[in-house]
Amino acid sequence: xxxxxxxxxxxxxxxxxxxxxxxxxxxxxxxxxxxxxxxxxxxxxxxxxxxxxxxxxxxxxxxxxxxxxxxxxxxxxxxxxxxxxxxxxxxxxxxxxxxxxxxxxxxxxxxxxxxxxxxxxxxxxxxxxxxxxxxxxxxxxxxxxxxxxxxxxxxxxxxxxxxxxxxxxxxxxxxxxxxxxxxxxxxxxxxxxxxxxxxxxxxxxxxxxxxxxxxxxxxxxxxxxxxxxxxxxxxxxxxxxxxxxxxxxxxxxxxxxxxxxxxxxxxxxxxxxxxxxxxxxxxxx
Amino acid sequence: xxxxxxxxxxxxxxxxxxxxxxxxxxxxxxxxxxxxxxxxxxxxxxxxxxxxxxxxxxxxxxxxxxxxxxxxxxxxxxxxxxxxxxxxxxxxxxxxxxxxxxxxxxxxxxxxxxxxxxxxxxxxxxxxxxxxxxxxxxxxxxxxxxxxxxxxxxxxxxxxxxxxxxxxxxxxxxxxxxxxxxxxxxxxxxxxxxxxxxxxxxxxxxxxxxxxxxxxxxxxxxxxxxxxxxxxxxxxxxxxxxxxxxxxxxxxxxxxxxxxxxxxxxxxxxxxxxxxxxxxxxxxxxxxxxxxxxxxxxxxxxxxxxxxxxxxxxxxxxxxxxxxxxxxxxxxxxxxxxxxxxxxxxxxxxxxxxxxxxxxxxxxxxxxxxxxxxxxxxxxxxxxxxxxxxxxxxxxxxxxxxxxxxxxx
Amino acid sequence: xxxxxxxxxxxxxxxxxxxxxxxxxxxxxxxxxxxxxxxxxxxxxxxxxxxxxxxxxxxxxxxxxxxxxxxxxxxxxxxxxxxxxxxxxxxxxxxxxxxxxxxxxxxxxxxxxxxxxxxxxxxxxxxxxxxxxxxxxxxxxxxxxxxxxxxxxxxxxxxxxxxxxxxxxxxxxxxxxxxxxxxxxxxxxxxxxxxxxxxxxxxxxxxxxxxxxxxxxxxxxxxxxxxxxxxxxxxxxxxxxxxxxxxxxxxxxxxxxxxxxx
Numbered sequence: 001x002x003x004x005x006x007x008x009x010x011x012x013x014x015x016x017x018x019x020x021x022x023x024x025x026x027x028x029x030x031x032x033x034x035x036x037x038x039x040x041x042x043x044x045x046x047x048x049x050x051x052x053x054x055x056x057x058x059x060x061x062x063x064x065x066x067x068x069x070x071x072x073x074x075x076x077x078x079x080x081x082x083x084x085x086x087x088x089x090x091x092x093x094x095x096x097x098x099x100x101x102x103x104x105x106x107x108x109x110x111x112x113x114x115x116x117x118x119x120x121x122x123x124x125x126x127x128x129x130x131x132x133x134x135x136x137x138x139x140x141x142x143x144x145x146x147x148x149x150x151x152x153x154x155x156x157x158x159x160x161x162x163x164x165x166x167x168x169x170x171x172x173x174x175x176x177x178x179x180x181x182x183x184x185x186x187x188x189x190x191x192x193x194x195x196x197x198x199x200x201x202x203x204x205x206x207x208x209x210x211x212x213x214x215x216x217x218x219x220x221x222x223x224x225x226x227x228x229x230x231x232x233x234x235x236x237x238x239x240x241x242x243x244x245x246x247x248x249x250x251x252x253x254x255x256x257x258x259x260x261x262x263x264x265x266x267x268x269x270x271x272x273x274x275x276x277x278x279x280x281x282x283x284x285x
Numbered sequence: 286x287x288x289x290x291x292x293x294x295x296x297x298x299x300x301x302x303x304x305x306x307x308x309x310x311x312x313x314x315x316x317x318x319x320x321x322x323x324x325x326x327x328x329x330x331x332x333x334x335x336x337x338x339x340x341x342x343x344x345x346x347x348x349x350x351x352x353x354x355x356x357x358x359x360x361x362x363x364x365x366x367x368x369x370x371x372x373x374x375x376x377x378x379x380x381x382x383x384x385x386x387x388x389x390x391x392x393x394x395x396x397x398x399x400x401x402x403x404x405x406x407x408x409x410x411x412x413x414x415x416x417x418x419x420x421x422x423x424x425x426x427x428x429x430x431x432x433x434x435x436x437x438x439x440x441x442x443x444x445x446x447x448x449x450x451x452x453x454x455x456x457x458x459x460x461x462x463x464x465x466x467x468x469x470x471x472x473x474x475x476x477x478x479x480x481x482x483x484x485x486x487x488x489x490x491x492x493x494x495x496x497x498x499x500x501x502x503x504x505x506x507x508x509x510x511x512x513x514x515x516x517x518x519x520x521x522x523x524x525x526x527x528x529x530x531x532x533x534x535x536x537x538x539x540x541x542x543x544x545x546x547x548x549x550x551x552x553x554x555x556x557x558x559x560x561x562x563x564x565x566x567x568x569x570x571x572x573x574x575x576x577x578x579x580x581x582x583x584x585x586x587x588x589x590x591x592x593x594x595x596x597x598x599x600x601x602x603x604x605x606x607x608x609x610x611x612x613x614x615x616x617x618x619x620x621x622x623x624x625x626x627x628x629x630x631x632x633x634x635x636x637x638x639x640x641x642x643x644x645x646x647x648x649x650x651x652x653x654x655x656x657x658x659x660x661x662x663x664x665x666x667x668x669x670x671x672x673x674x675x676x677x678x679x680x681x682x683x684x685x686x687x688x689x690x691x692x693x694x
Numbered sequence: 695x696x697x698x699x700x701x702x703x704x705x706x707x708x709x710x711x712x713x714x715x716x717x718x719x720x721x722x723x724x725x726x727x728x729x730x731x732x733x734x735x736x737x738x739x740x741x742x743x744x745x746x747x748x749x750x751x752x753x754x755x756x757x758x759x760x761x762x763x764x765x766x767x768x769x770x771x772x773x774x775x776x777x778x779x780x781x782x783x784x785x786x787x788x789x790x791x792x793x794x795x796x797x798x799x800x801x802x803x804x805x806x807x808x809x810x811x812x813x814x815x816x817x818x819x820x821x822x823x824x825x826x827x828x829x830x831x832x833x834x835x836x837x838x839x840x841x842x843x844x845x846x847x848x849x850x851x852x853x854x855x856x857x858x859x860x861x862x863x864x865x866x867x868x869x870x871x872x873x874x875x876x877x878x879x880x881x882x883x884x885x886x887x888x889x890x891x892x893x894x895x896x897x898x899x900x901x902x903x904x905x906x907x908x909x910x911x912x913x914x915x916x917x918x919x920x921x922x923x924x925x926x927x928x929x930x931x932x933x934x935x936x937x938x939x940x941x942x943x944x945x946x947x948x949x950x951x952x953x954x955x956x
Contacts, residue, residue, distance in 0.1 A: 006784075006788065007784040007787075007788035007789075007790035007793075008784075008790060010780040010781065010783050010784035010788075011780070011781050011784040011785075011790070011792070011796060013776075013777040013780060013781075014777050014778070014780065014781035014796075014840060014844065015792075015796070017777065017836060017837065017840060018799045018800075018803060018837070018840070021815065021818075021833055021834070021836075021837045022799065022802070022803055022806075022811075022814075022837060023799075024818060025814035025815045025817060025818040026814045028814065028817045028818040028821050028822075029813065029814040029817035029818075031817075031821070032324070032325065032817045032820070032821060035324045035325065037324065037325075037327070038678050038679075038681075038682060039325075039327075039395065039419075040327060040328070040329055040419060040422060040423060040678045041327040041329055041678065042324060042325055042326045042327025042328070043324040043325040043327075044324040045324045058686070058690065061694065062693070062694075080712065081712075083705055083708055083709075084708070084709050084712050086705070087702075087705040087706065087708070087709045088709065091702055091705065091706065097948070099709065099713070101944070101948070102713045102716075102717070103712075103713060103716060105716065105717055105720065105941070106716050106717065106719070106720055107894075108936070108937045108940035108941055108944070109719075109720055109723065109933055109936070109937050110897070110898050110913070110914055110917070110933060110936070111898050111900065111914070112900050112914045112917050112918050113723060113914075113917060113929070113933045114719055114720070114723075116917065116921060116925060117719035117720065117722050117723045118719045120719070120722060120726075120737065121718060121719055121722055123737060124552075124553075124554055125552065125553075125737065125738070126737060127722065130738070141491070141492075143491075146539060146540060157715075157716070157719075160712075160716065161716070189701075214805065214807055215807060215808070217807075218807035218808070218809045218810070219809075219901075220809060220901065221900060221901070221918075224918075225918075225921060228539060228540055229533055229538045229539070229540055229541060229692075229694060230533070230694050232693050232694055235809050235901075236693070237693060238809060238813055239809075239904065239905075240689075240693060242813055242816060242905065243389075243392050243393070243904065243905070244388050244389045244391075244392035245388070245392065245685065245689070246391075246392055246395055246396075247682075248325055248817065248820060251813065252813070252817050255809065255810050255813040255814065256810075258807070258809070258810060259806065259807065259810040259814075262805075262807060262810075263802075263805065263806075266805055324821070325820050325821055325823075326823055357923060381755070382923070385922060385923075393909075394909075396820070396826065396908065397825075397826075397908055397909045399823070400823060400824070400825035400826065400908070401825065402825050402827070402908065402909065404909060405909060543922060544922070545922035545923065548923075548924070
């Protein structure tokens with residue numbers, strides 16, 4: 001393959017695809033976000049940047065809530081997932097892949113169906129609460145669905161494996177002899193963990209946070225299926241503005257803002273924590 | 286998605302990126318921006334000339350098939366009226382329960398119709414609200430050939446012809462009317478509900494259902510404040526919005542519903558809720574512990590209308606079916622099941638006669654229906670009921686914004 | 695030492711608890727595909743039946759949605775596999791002008807939230823008054839799976855020994871022949887893994903599709919649309935069957951990989 005044109009020819013279809021269907025649409029969205037008008041008479045470009053301040057002032061609660069829910073779910077995943085990753089990496093022995101396979105099992109079921117089943121489990125008169133209420137362990141009015149808890153729990157449920165996997169990958173690369181040496185060196189197991197294992201696993205933690213926070217924050221499905229009147233996330237607002245209200249300018253403004261905040265966040269995060277090298281290492285195993 | 290692969294993907298993030306590349310991307314985007322620096326086209330249409338309407342209908346042929354898109358709880362389970370239609374005309378039908386809220390349905394169909402595609406439905410049922418108005422002004426509705434509606438012209442009640450939202454029935458004929466009031470589950474609510482204030486009673490914290498539709502919930506906010514929605518102003522809407530926000534922030538509202546409220550109240554997820562009359566009567570007949578009342582402060586009366594969307598494949602069959610529902614015996618049959626307000630007064634007499642032929646529970650059930658002022662309202666009953674707030678394209682945005690801030694929190 | 699062993703046991707139990715938690719909704723989904731439900735909603739257990747397996751395709755709109763999903767997945771996977779592999783080769787094997795920005799774009803395509811991807815595509819389609827149907831869904835699906843295939847293939851290409859190809863060329867093979875007989879078989883595992891991932895992403899996608907579908911309904915869209923009126927047991931059955939096929943393929947892969955190793 002000596003032809004100098006070869007790489008360009010190979011890349012050309014993808015360039016076109018990414019250009020026409022990724023870059024141009026983002027530009028179109030930016031353009032629509034400053035138009036004014038209505039769906040009946042049409043929207044005209046007036047460079048109305050006030051659309052942004054207007055949309056943000058109306059939906060700042062939902063935007064802030066999305067980041068809060070995303071953060072809560074990410075922390076929950078970290079706390080819940082780390083011990084699992086630790087166990088599989090260090091104590092999994094010959095059954096490591098079996099454990100990993102079992103953790104990935106839910107991914108063979110469609111994301112929306114998984115979320116619905118999860119809501120089904122939590123239903124007021126469902127298998128869990130219904131039974132507990134039947135035994136008189138819970139008051140009849142008790143419910144989990146339509147609360148902040150159920151939405152955050154749903155987000156945690158849906159992305160937990162994405163947190164466990166990268167941490168596992170990082171931990172698995174730690175040489176057990178290093179830990180033995182650390183345990184000899186420090187008095188307690190805890191100290192050995194804190195001073196040696198934890199720092200070595202941080203790359204995996206960073207990668208896990210990156211892989212879970214962004215999709216959890218922008219997700220509309222969990223709030224829609226598991227949430228109640230005060231759990232609307234920005235994803236739901238954007239979907240409704242685009243698909244029900246046909247209010248394209250404010251919808252575009254919100255979507256553009258969400259993207260800008262998340263992308264800038266990712267870059268800062270990656271730069272600040274030096275995640276780039278770390279991920280390279282994690283991925284190269 | 287397979288996380289192991291996704292980790293590999295993170296390699297994509299590990300390439301050295303320089304500011305120069307980001308700038309280049311920005312340059313590319315700017316080019317795109319110029320390409321896309323147009324707005325979104327409007328579609329406003331003027332009504333077609335009578336000749337054009339005649340031409341349209343002259344060109345259509347009977348195909349022997351019709352696709353009917355309707356709301357849930359609007360057809361007996363055995364689809365008897367449609368089966369009889371099939372037997373009488375040889376036209377087979379497909380019946381789809383795909384509409385449960387006007388705004389989201391309009392949101393779904395507008396882009397399709399705008400792009401000149403067909404919905405795949407020949408008859409669509411929409412309420413006399415702002416969305417129907419938009420359908421008409423955007424030219425999404427086929428103008429009807431009055432000559433093909435003999436039953437409608439002979440049998441429709443005066444109140445159901447020539448309405449302000451469609452003078453002369455150029456685009457639509459009513460399917461049924463109904464009343465928005467309050468439904469409650471008698472297993473949980475022991476008091477007799479008579480006032481709209483029950484929806485705002487802290488006693489029912491977390492057990493109240495409200496509707497998501499801006500015009501529906503807007504009306505109830507206004508009734509609670511003693512405002513007539515038909516004559517309301519922007520200041521009234523804002524007051525109503527504040528009242529509803531208060532209700533939400535006090536934790537009273539479990540959820541803002543579309544038609545799924547009916548399952549929620551019969552299961553007991555909510556104990557009382559805004560509701561549509563016929564839905565509740567149907568559940569009552571099925572033995573579920575639900576009751577319907579029109580609050581003393583007022584209730585909303587609305588009409589659901591059949592229309593033929595632009596691009597429908599079988600308009601002749603569609604208009605034949607639309608007219609079919611205006612045969613008194615068919616209207617009576619439908620009425621007996623759906624329990625909303627029929628646009629065919631003659632159906633009342635047929636049902637009255639039928640009562641005499643029945644016995645036992647069937648008899649009492651039908652008697653209740655025939656005598657119910659909520660199903661066959663008298664002039665005095667109509668006087669207590671109000672329509673939706675009349676909106677224009679301009680005021681709609683203001684109105685929606687006020688009430689969507691309530692329902693989308 | 696004894697305390698440590700106790701700690702291990704607690705961790706062991708904990709890991710199993712998490713696995714049970716993650717699988718519980720799946721178990722419920724499978725179970726309620728066998729529920730002999732009489733009422734409208736499928737929420738309480740009313741006895742065992744195989745009825746829903748027999749009546750799997752009795753809801754015509756649901757069957758159409760499933761078929762749409764599969765057709766769209768096959769089409770978008772084919773396109774993605776071809777152009778993604780080409781890009782993976784270009785990025786893994788060559789140095790060329792614009793490589794940096796290409797990598798950057800691949801990264802942006804991966805890290806853009808689905809919601810933003812879908813809504814920006816809709817903004818474009820709306821501005822251009824472009825009709826939406828299965829064609830636009832395929833466009834979108836190729837877009838979000840392209841990077842995944844590219845990166846998987848590139849990872850494989852990078853590990854490839856260039857001397858193999860040189861040897862082939864020295865033996866007189868043409869450029870195309872070398873590619874077909876040496877390069878392609880060597881990167882095939884990467885291509886297959888990428889294609890499988892693309893297929894899974896496509897079948898599973900709800901968010902992006904909800905923006906670009908027009909009046910075409912896919913399996914996930916149908917499910918979300920019927921949440922309000924109650925999910926029929928047929929959906930559970932279809933979910934169960936997809937789950938079964940997916941697990942079978944994964945296990946087969948796993949066994950095959952193990953056998954290769956020994």
